Amino acid sequence: MIRALLAVVNRDLLLARRQRGDVVNVLLFFIIVITMFPLGVGPDKDTLRLIAPGIVWVAALLAAILSLGRLFALDYADGTLEQIMLSGQPLSLAVLGKITAHWLMTGAPITVLSAAAAIVFDMAPGPTATLVASLLLGTPSLSLVGAVGAALTLGLRGAGVLVTLLVLPLYVPVLIFGALAVDRSVGGLSAAPWLMVLGALSLGAAALAPWAIGAALRVSVE
Amino acid sequence: MLEAVELQCERGHRRLFDRLSFRVDARQCLHIAGDNGAGKTSLLRILCGLLSPSSGEVRWHGRPIGRVRDEYGADLMYVGHLSGVKDDLTAAENLRVWAAMAALGAGAQDVAQALRVLAIERFAQWPAGQLSQGQKRRIGLARLALAGQARIWILDEPFNALDPRGVAILNQLIERHVNGGGAVVLTTHQAWEAPVPVVKLDLNAQAAP
Numbered sequence: 295m296i297r298a299l300l301a302v303v304n305r306d307l308l309l310a311r312r313q314r315g316d317v318v319n320v321l322l323f324f325i326i327v328i329t330m331f332p333l334g335v336g337p338d339k340d341t342l343r344l345i346a347p348g349i350v351w352v353a354a355l356l357a358a359i360l361s362l363g364r365l366f367a368l369d370y371a372d373g374t375l376e377q378i379m380l381s382g383q384p385l386s387l388a389v390l391g392k393i394t395a396h397w398l399m400t401g402a403p404i405t406v407l408s409a410a411a412a413i414v415f416d417m418a419p420g421p422t423a424t425l426v427a428s429l430l431l432g433t434p435s436l437s438l439v440g441a442v443g444a445a446l447t448l449g450l451r452g453a454g455v456l457v458t459l460l461v462l463p464l465y466v467p468v469l470i471f472g473a474l475a476v477d478r479s480v481g482g483l484s485a486a487p488w489l490m491v492l493g494a495l496s497l498g499a500a501a502l503a504p505w506a507i508g509a510a511l512r513v514s515v516e
Numbered sequence: 517m518l519e520a521v522e523l524q525c526e527r528g529h530r531r532l533f534d535r536l537s538f539r540v541d542a543r544q545c546l547h548i549a550g551d552n553g554a555g556k557t558s559l560l561r562i563l564c565g566l567l568s569p570s571s572g573e574v575r576w577h578g579r580p581i582g583r584v585r586d587e588y589g590a591d592l593m594y595v596g597h598l599s600g601v602k603d604d605l606t607a608a609e610n611l612r613v614w615a616a617m618a619a620l621g622a623g624a625q626d627v628a629q630a631l632r633v634l635a636i637e638r639f640a641q642w643p644a645g646q647l648s649q650g651q652k653r654r655i656g657l658a659r660l661a662l663a664g665q666a667r668i669w670i671l672d673e674p675f676n677a678l679d680p681r682g683v684a685i686l687n688q689l690i691e692r693h694v695n696g697g698g699a700v701v702l703t704t705h706q707a708w709e710a711p712v713p714v715v716k717l718d719l720n721a722q723a724a725p
Contacts, residue, residue: 301616308613312604373598380564381618382590388617516567 298383302391327353346415347476358436386504401433424479431492438499445510522572550719593666603645630661671702
């Protein structure tokens, strides 16, 4: 079972290596969104330091949304999704594999990039560490919850916009807890409670989302 | 082995077939015939479990396929209109990746052998996107040669885009599978000289008024 899951992860990473542009574009988008804010808000250091965590988190949400469109669409279009469903392996496992690969290609690099962004915004080391930790714990739930939206809108016209409308509101709790964690850290308090909530959200999503996604995919393929 | 019980299928507001019952046993080949739009593909997708019938059910060894999905999937090979072949991967990678996802435990040797059976071993290291339609079709069909343990093959227009040599190869595969105790359900538009005795099911005769 675990081997079938790893096979899906390996396959998606192999495909991503062949189509590097897809991964790189999402990360470039993340960087560009972040650089837009200083241009719009002005170069005042104190203001930027104050809003930096929110900017990084919102940019991460948008980048995650942007990458969702291709999560199942390509497998759906070329018939691979049907083959996965009929492979004799549990569909929820394959789904978990696809989401793991998705996180490795979006959530993980964004987490790393956020450290660089924090330095650019002149954040102190403590809040920077909290920001990175909050993204590390929070981005898996972005991939998981986003995949539910991607599966529900698979094959529909205008799926890209629909996914955004469907999924962004569901990202609100992650955004709030992520920003709260960094806020506490800026105030010199322990951010651990909010980080734990983020981790709990991700674990809960990991436990429930694959089944929901599997069911949604079966409906979409019909 | 496979049993269809009182199947009914509606697409849009049109009833394609109603009260359709039949069974497919080991060493049998069922040829589903019918005009365009008669519901051949829908029927095959229902038999696979990709589409649910409006009423009735499909049973695998007496049990509804929805309950034994993973077990049935391991016994089933489906080749549909879509090839399930990734353009970015080579022919060999496509097969290897698919075998790994289906947990077949097939090694590089088995993959090479399957490509040889379909006579596309020369293109093993080519990205599938650079191959012709017929060659891609053969990659999809190479799964049949790779999946030795599958009991039932469901093939939707498998002869499409194949040249005479490809047709001969596929006929051989079907013959070996059926004689080895397997079952085949397929549709085809072409005049097909079946290598094994065939039971024919005509969907035109089933069409509800």
